[in-house]
Amino acid sequence: MTTKEMDAAYIAHTYGRNDIVADHGKGAILTDEEGREYVDFTSGIGVNCLGYCDDGWVQAVCRQAATLSHVSNLYYSRPMAELAKLLCEKTGCQKVFFGNSGAEANEGAIKAARKYSFDHYGKGRSTIVSLKNSFHGRTTTTLSATGQEVFHQFFDPFTEGFVFVEAGDLAAASAAMDETVCGVMVEFIQGEGGVVPLEKEYVQALAGLCRERDILLIADEVQTGVGRTGTFLAQEQFGVRADLTTLAKGLGGGLPIGAVLFGEKTAETLGLSQHGSTFGGNPIACAGGIEVMHRLDEAFLAEVREKGEYLKEKLAALPHVEGVTGLGLMLGVTLGDGLTAREVVAACHKRGAMFLTAKEKIRLLPPLVITREEIDRGAAVLEQVLKEA
Numbered sequence: 329m330t331t332k333e334m335d336a337a338y339i340a341h342t343y344g345r346n347d348i349v350a351d352h353g354k355g356a357i358l359t360d361e362e363g364r365e366y367v368d369f370t371s372g373i374g375v376n377c378l379g380y381c382d383d384g385w386v387q388a389v390c391r392q393a394a395t396l397s398h399v400s401n402l403y404y405s406r407p408m409a410e411l412a413k414l415l416c417e418k419t420g421c422q423k424v425f426f427g428n429s430g431a432e433a434n435e436g437a438i439k440a441a442r443k444y445s446f447d448h449y450g451k452g453r454s455t456i457v458s459l460k461n462s463f464h465g466r467t468t469t470t471l472s473a474t475g476q477e478v479f480h481q482f483f484d485p486f487t488e489g490f491v492f493v494e495a496g497d498l499a500a501a502s503a504a505m506d507e508t509v510c511g512v513m514v515e516f517i518q519g520e521g522g523v524v525p526l527e528k529e530y531v532q533a534l535a536g537l538c539r540e541r542d543i544l545l546i547a548d549e550v551q552t553g554v555g556r557t558g559t560f561l562a563q564e565q566f567g568v569r570a571d572l573t574t575l576a577k578g579l580g581g582g583l584p585i586g587a588v589l590f591g592e593k594t595a596e597t598l599g600l601s602q603h604g605s606t607f608g609g610n611p612i613a614c615a616g617g618i619e620v621m622h623r624l625d626e627a628f629l630a631e632v633r634e635k636g637e638y639l640k641e642k643l644a645a646l647p648h649v650e651g652v653t654g655l656g657l658m659l660g661v662t663l664g665d666g667l668t669a670r671e672v673v674a675a676c677h678k679r680g681a682m683f684l685t686a687k688e689k690i691r692l693l694p695p696l697v698i699t700r701e702e703i704d705r706g707a708a709v710l711e712q713v714l715k716e717a
């Protein structure tokens with residue numbers, strides 16, 4: 329049985345797969361089962377920040393797997409404590425909770441926001457204001473927090489207590505932030521929504537309203553975090569500090585891990601037995617995370633910003649390109665002349681370069697270690713496809 333046949337026979341059909349069977353990879357290059365190479369501008373949707381099978385990462389993960397692969401959170405273990413220390417030192421947060429995914433991290437942040445409010449104000453202050461066109465995950469509650477109607481089907485009843493306002497409309501946010509509200513949840517760049525950045529002034533004003541009303545600012549940095557936008561957290565570039573920040577995708581460098589970062593207000597909000605996760609803080613996943621943290625120093629992040637600018641300029645100069653949005657190595661390309669991103673990306677796959685789409689845009693989330701040569705090689709594929717379109 330081929331991989332495709334086995335997949336069709338045994339995997340639930342929830343994904344429309346691209347026609348590539350991944351076999352192995354190194355850096356920004358993926359090789360399929362037939363030995364064809366692809367320059368990867370997807371990195372597993374922002375996961376493989378150090379690329380495929382980075383030497384240091386492989387070593388760290390293998391060493392940990394051979395030492396202590398898993399132990400319950402009922403016991404202490406070094407890797408999770410160390411990763412939490414590195415995260416606090418890097419971001420200024422006070423405490424960390426580890427889970428396994430972005431959705432799980434957001435669930436933790438939502439619970440923490442409601443608990444903070446309960447502790448200080450009692451019941452009835454549990455609503456979370458979220459933005460239209462946002463994406464926060466696939467669990468029932470994170471779907472409820474997601475501001476796109478297409479996600480609010482089939483699975484009723486959804487979790488109550490979410491209201492949605494237009495991104496950028498401060499008056500609407502202010503009106504929604506009444507005495508029933510405990511948190512405001514934002515992505516600084518809406519990723520799945522089409523690589524749509526928020527305005528800096530809007531974000532700062534929103535953070536100001538949160539402070540005045542003791543409403544928690546919840547930053548979903550599952551996609552924008554861990555160096556993706558050229559700073560460790562995207563919020564650094566927006567000049568705000570969230571009360572709760574969630575991370576996942578890039579944090580383990582390719583292993584499943586999610587984290588809630590608690591700021592000063594929320595550091596002690598979740599108490600004994602009030603939250604948990606069997607796999608959360610798994611030593612192997614944390615060993616991957618520690619390697620990522622060690623590698624993402626200031627010089628590395630400056631490189632991400634420079635390569636991001638380089639890639640952005642290259643993309644903007646391609647035929648049929650109407651605009652490029654995003655920061656660092658999180659970019660979205662708007663096509664004109666009736667071209668559809670989906671078709672262009674499919675054509676690129678046939679010629680040896682992998683891209684994502686988000687809404688009507690081509691989306692790029694290359695590994696942060698991608699070289700200028702690899703950028704040139706992949707952009708040349710896109711250029712050829714666009715020229716012939």
Ligand SMILES: *Cc1c(COP(=O)(O)O)cnc(C)c1O
Binds near residue numbers: 432434519548549
């Ligand atoms: C991917 C993503 C999630 C969900 O993460 P999972 O690991 O798939 O649960 C949540 N929020 C944002 C902003 C994301 O990009």
